[in-house]
Amino acid sequence: MKAFVFPGQGAQFVGMGKDLYQQSAQAKELFEKANEILGFRITDLMFEGTEEDLKQTKVTQPAVFLHSVILSKVLGDEFKPDMVAGHSLGELSALTAAGALSFEDGLKIVSARARAMQKACEAKPSTMAAIIALTDPQVEEICANTPGVVVAANYNCPGQVVISGEVEAINAACEAAKAAGAKRALPLKVGGAFHSPLMEPARAELAEAIAATKFHTPVCPVYQNVDALPHTDPEEIKANLIAQLTAPVRWTQSVQKMIADGATEFTELGPGKVLQGLVSKISRDVTVAGRQ
Numbered sequence: 001m002k003a004f005v006f007p008g009q010g011a012q013f014v015g016m017g018k019d020l021y022q023q024s025a026q027a028k029e030l031f032e033k034a035n036e037i038l039g040f041r042i043t044d045l046m047f048e049g050t051e052e053d054l055k056q057t058k059v060t061q062p063a064v065f066l067h068s069v070i071l072s073k074v075l076g077d078e079f080k081p082d083m084v085a086g087h088s089l090g091e092l093s094a095l096t097a098a099g100a101l102s103f104e105d106g107l108k109i110v111s112a113r114a115r116a117m118q119k120a121c122e123a124k125p126s127t128m129a130a131i132i133a134l135t136d137p138q139v140e141e142i143c144a145n146t147p148g149v150v151v152a153a154n155y156n157c158p159g160q161v162v163i164s165g166e167v168e169a170i171n172a173a174c175e176a177a178k179a180a181g182a183k184r185a186l187p188l189k190v191g192g193a194f195h196s197p198l199m200e201p202a203r204a205e206l207a208e209a210i211a212a213t214k215f216h217t218p219v220c221p222v223y224q225n226v227d228a229l230p231h232t233d234p235e236e237i238k239a240n241l242i243a244q245l246t247a248p249v250r251w252t253q254s255v256q257k258m259i260a261d262g263a264t265e266f267t268e269l270g271p272g273k274v275l276q277g278l279v280s281k282i283s284r285d286v287t288v289a290g291r292q
Contacts (some may be wrong), residue, residue: 001082001083001261001262001263001264002080002081002082002083002263002264002265002267003081003084003085003258003263003265003267004072004079004081004084004094004178004201004266004267004268004269005085005087005090005094005255005266005267005268005269005279006068006084006085006086006087006090006091006093006094006097006268006269006270006274006275007064007068007084007086007087007090007093007247007268007270007271007272007274007275008064008086008087008088008089008090008275009053009057009060009061009064009088009089009190009194010188010190010272011064011270011271011272011274012046012054012060012063012271012272013054013271013272014046014047014048014049014050014051014054014062014242015044015046015047016047016063016064016067016271016292017031017043017046017047017066017067017070017271018046018047018204018253019068019292020067020071020074021043021047023073025069026073027071027073027074030066030070030073031043031066033103033104034062034066034083036106036109037104037107037111038111038206040234042059042062042063042066042103043210044068044106044277045059045063045243046063046066049128052114052186055118055189055191056118056191057108057117057118057121057191058111058114058115058118059091059114061110061111061113061114061117062107062110062111062114064089064093064111064270064271065089065092065093065096065106065107066107067098067271067292068086068090068093068097068269068270068271069093069096069103069106069218071269071270071291071292072093072097072269073103075269075291077102079097079123079269081097081175081219081220082096082220082262082263083220083221083222083223083230083258083261083263084097084098084218084220084221084222084223085222085223085225085254085255085258086225087146087153087154087225087249087251087274087275088194088195088225088244088249089110089113090270090271090275091222091224091225091241091242091244091270092106092109092110092113092238093106093270094222095215095218095222095237097269098219098220098222099216099217099218099219100215100216100217100218100222100234100237101213101215101216102214103238105213105214108209108213109206109209109210110192111146111215112205112206112209113202113206113209115204116201116205116206116269117191117192117194117245118191118253119201119202120192120198120199120200120201120202121191121192121193122192123201124144124166124192124198125165125166125167125192126164126167126170126192126193126198126255126274127164127167127170127188127190127192127193127194128153128162128163128164128165128167128187128188128190128193128194129162129163129170129173129174129185129186129187130156130160130161130162130184130185130186130188131162131163131173131174131177131182131184131185131187132159132160132182132183132184132185133159133181133182133183133184134159134161134177134180134181134182135158135159136152136155136161136252138146138180138196139152140152140161141163142173142176142177143163143165143173144178145176146172146173146176147169147172148165148166148168148169148172149165149166149169149193149194149197149198150163150164150165150166150169150170150173150196151163151164151165151195151197151248152164152248153163153194153195153196153248153249154195154248154249154251155248155249155250155251155252155253156251156252156282157192157234157251157252157278157282158247158252158281158282159281160278160281162188163195164193164194164195164198165193165196166193166198167199170187171187173185173187174187175286177226193248195244195245195247195248195249196210196246197246199245199246200246202245203242203243203245203246206241206242207247209241210238210241211238215234215235215237215238216234217232217233217234218232218237220232222237223254223257223258224237224240224244224254225240225244225247225248225249225250225251225254226240226243226244226247226250227240227250228250228253228254228256229257230257230261237271251278252278252282255278255282255283256282258282259282259283259285259286264285264286264287264288265286265289266279266286266287266288266289267288267289267290267291268288268289268290268291269290269291270292271292273290276287276288276289276290
């Protein structure tokens with residue numbers, strides 16, 4: 001069975017999507033429609049901008065979404081998923097590619113999500129860090145015993161968990177992780193504490209945008225970050241999408257569940273190769289590929 005997976009923030013690079021734009025009339029039309037919807041030429045920033053331009057959450061999220069979703073449209077009959085999933089922001093790409101959202105509505109929600117998250121980031125200094133070579137329970141225990149707000153935010157693959165929270169709490173948790181035997185505890189270059197309680201203001205704002213949007217039954221099950229389970233019911237999908245902003249991304253568990261449900265081939269659609277690497281670390285028994 002074929003699984004298609006969609007990357008999140010951090011996969012962006014200067015020049016992303018440019019080949020698609022130049023080689024496909026359909027892609028060009030969709031990119032230009034996106035420029036209109038967003039009210040600025042995001043294509044200029046994607047194709048010719050600087051890394052700093054692309055790093056702004058309000059640019060990064062629509063850029064990664066557009067690259068992934070437009071690619072799924074251009075693939076036509078090659079995009080025949082039995083199941084889909086996306087990492088964080090990538091969940092919206094997965095939902096749009098699978099028909100749960102129209103292209104326009106998907107982009108509008110991504111843009112609203114990005115603006116809300118950027119606001120929450122600016123309201124309180126916060127950050128994230130990757131903890132390498134500890135078990136999930138070890139990381140959870142360190143977070144629980146560290147003063148301040150710090151939580152496990154992304155379960156990326158066995159031995160790689162990203163924590164999220166207040167800057168001082170993250171620094172203290174990193175020191176505790178090293179003391180517990182972590183190979184590395186690396187602060188990440190992100191705008192704030194995604195998938196933590198500090199995103200609550202953004203969650204409330206996003207809930208309004210999602211409530212006002214028509215969701216459809218997707219063409220295949222979407223394995224959502226919040227519970228790592230397959231969903232096709234539009235109301236369940238909406239509730240999980242809202243909860244996702246303050247809850248951890250259960251990527252390891254999602255991929256394991258997809259494999260248990262029959263997935264043998266994983267194809268990453270969009271910029272970068274991050275998810276291909278993670279899926280390979282989660283299981284050696286599946287084939288992994290990517291399309292950009």
